[in-house]
Amino acid sequence: MPTLTYRDALNQALREEMQRDANVFLMGEEVGVYQGAYKVSRGLLEEFGPMRVVDTPIAELGFAGIGVGAAMAGLRPVIEFMTWNFAVLALDQIVNSAAKLLYESGGQFPIPIVFRGPNGAALQLGAQHSQAWEGWLSHIPGLKVVAPATPADAKGLLKSAIRDNNPVIVLEGEMLYNTKGEVPEGEYVVPIGRADVKRAGRDVTLICHSKTVAVALKAAEQLAEQERVSAEVVDLRSLRPLDEAAITASVAKTNRAVVIEEGWPHCGIGAQVVDVIQREAFDHLDAPVLRVTQADVPMPYNKQLERLAKPSPDKVVAAARRVLYLD
């Protein structure tokens, strides 16, 4: 199986889906001539031309809405946001148009559209450019939300997202684009709504998604080496719908869980996961579920403060020790 970067896996998914369906087009800032702010769309303008790879002004609200309108009229747009921090400007179209048209039209207007781009913090980009939006986006009925952690999942989930007849939010990661992994060639789709066990274990479940999968895997290694604890790492992959069965099955096995995310704690993804666990696996629990999140503050610029603000393997290990009553 070829090894690809996360960036190239996304690029492959886009290219294959654009080859497969002439109604799929890509629109966003710097996606064409510049080859993508993060080079995800490299080569696509050359292959598909300017009608299908469309450079936009800095006008997030406008081009998100143009995407929704085009979807109403039969196209399958892929809207790239340079980062999700800027997509906040387009939230009206995502929430008030894309997510609601099917329902409010009594089923007449499905909106097959993908909104994608990097989400969460990179390095020292400061408060306005370092935010994880999955809690916000997953709140909205009518949207699907996926957050792949590996190149293979990135390819498979983006292909599913493009083929889905609903608005799908694809949360990528600036810090993930250069990561490498094996990616199946050609037709490879990962169904939306299915979690994936990235490491099997017995003693504690680490529930994570996107960039925090790497954090959880590191923590699992440390736990194995330092504490002889066998941690299971469950990568949610989809945040809406959430794979409740996978969460429940793992916690039923390990009886303990730590939920990790890049977002803020208040009303975060972890809060939703904890709701599933207390509802579906209450009798299996041997300890309260703990969460590791970004500190409940806007992201500071200073490097040391930023490190303190972010979830880290050490913080996950500490939380795991607590749910295992090792402290």
Next chain:
Amino acid sequence: MTTATAHAQKDQAQAELERRMLRQMLLIRHFEEKAAEAYALGKIGGFCHLYIGQEAVAVGSLAALRDDDYVISSYREHGQALVRGISAGAVMAELFGKATGCSKGKGGSMHLFDAEKRFMGGHGIVGGHVPLGAGIGFAIKYKGGDQVCICYFGEAAVNIGAFHETLNMASVYHLPVIFCCENNRYGMGTAFERVAAVTDVAEHACSYDMAAELVNGMDALAVYAATQRAVERARKGGHPTLLEVRTYRYMGHSMSDPLHGVYRTKDEVEEQKKRDPISQLALKLKEEGALDQAGLDALDAEVRAEVEEAVKFADASPDPDSAELTTHVVAD
């Protein structure tokens, strides 16, 4: 006073002003060069957008303002912060993320603030601060003051809805605001004409019944004169102005971007440098006999020393205390 001495005094005042402008432009230039060096050394992280080439805009426009006026800008705001009088040390320390920075190391390059200097920030979302500029104008009018607010943004921000919403309201409410569009021709890697139906930004003012001027942004004195006229309109009658200042950025969009990239040629950049705002003003002062080469060299050395000091100060300053992580989230 005879007219002759009045003339002489005016000439002297003018020469003094021009010398000060030259010094400020040199300060920005050398400060930014040092920032680029420090970035390469890893002392500055994240996004860092340099102002080299655009110095005349900040320097010319801010010379027309009073100390009690307000200034708000985008993420490309080092120049305006320095001219506004935030010390080079406090700005450099902020870029280094140090506790002595003008935002205590919590903001970084894109988020410089100084309430005392009425420097209302550095803002990172394109167009996001344009309404804030009008809001400051609203507060000035509300309190019955005669200050003005100058709001800087790039030409790419003109494609954001908030720009249009704001210009309309600023005009309807008669707000004392100067909208200063720094048209450097590119938003990241996109030439303005590729994404704008109307490429003369100043024309947008017609839609909002607003005064506008197209200004040569490589000429600090032209920027100064145009801003003076805008300030006058704002102070007297609360009439906003849209200034389109044509300028050019010599460096890449940010320190993470290539110098010229695929969207413009190296030749184009070199050609633009021939209109360099610093060389032009220096030449003018020399021609007028207000400054000789020795004087220019001395000025340059003085500014370089100031920037050196700023770097030393930033280097020697401490990181913020870890307790700072959770301060300033909500006000008391």
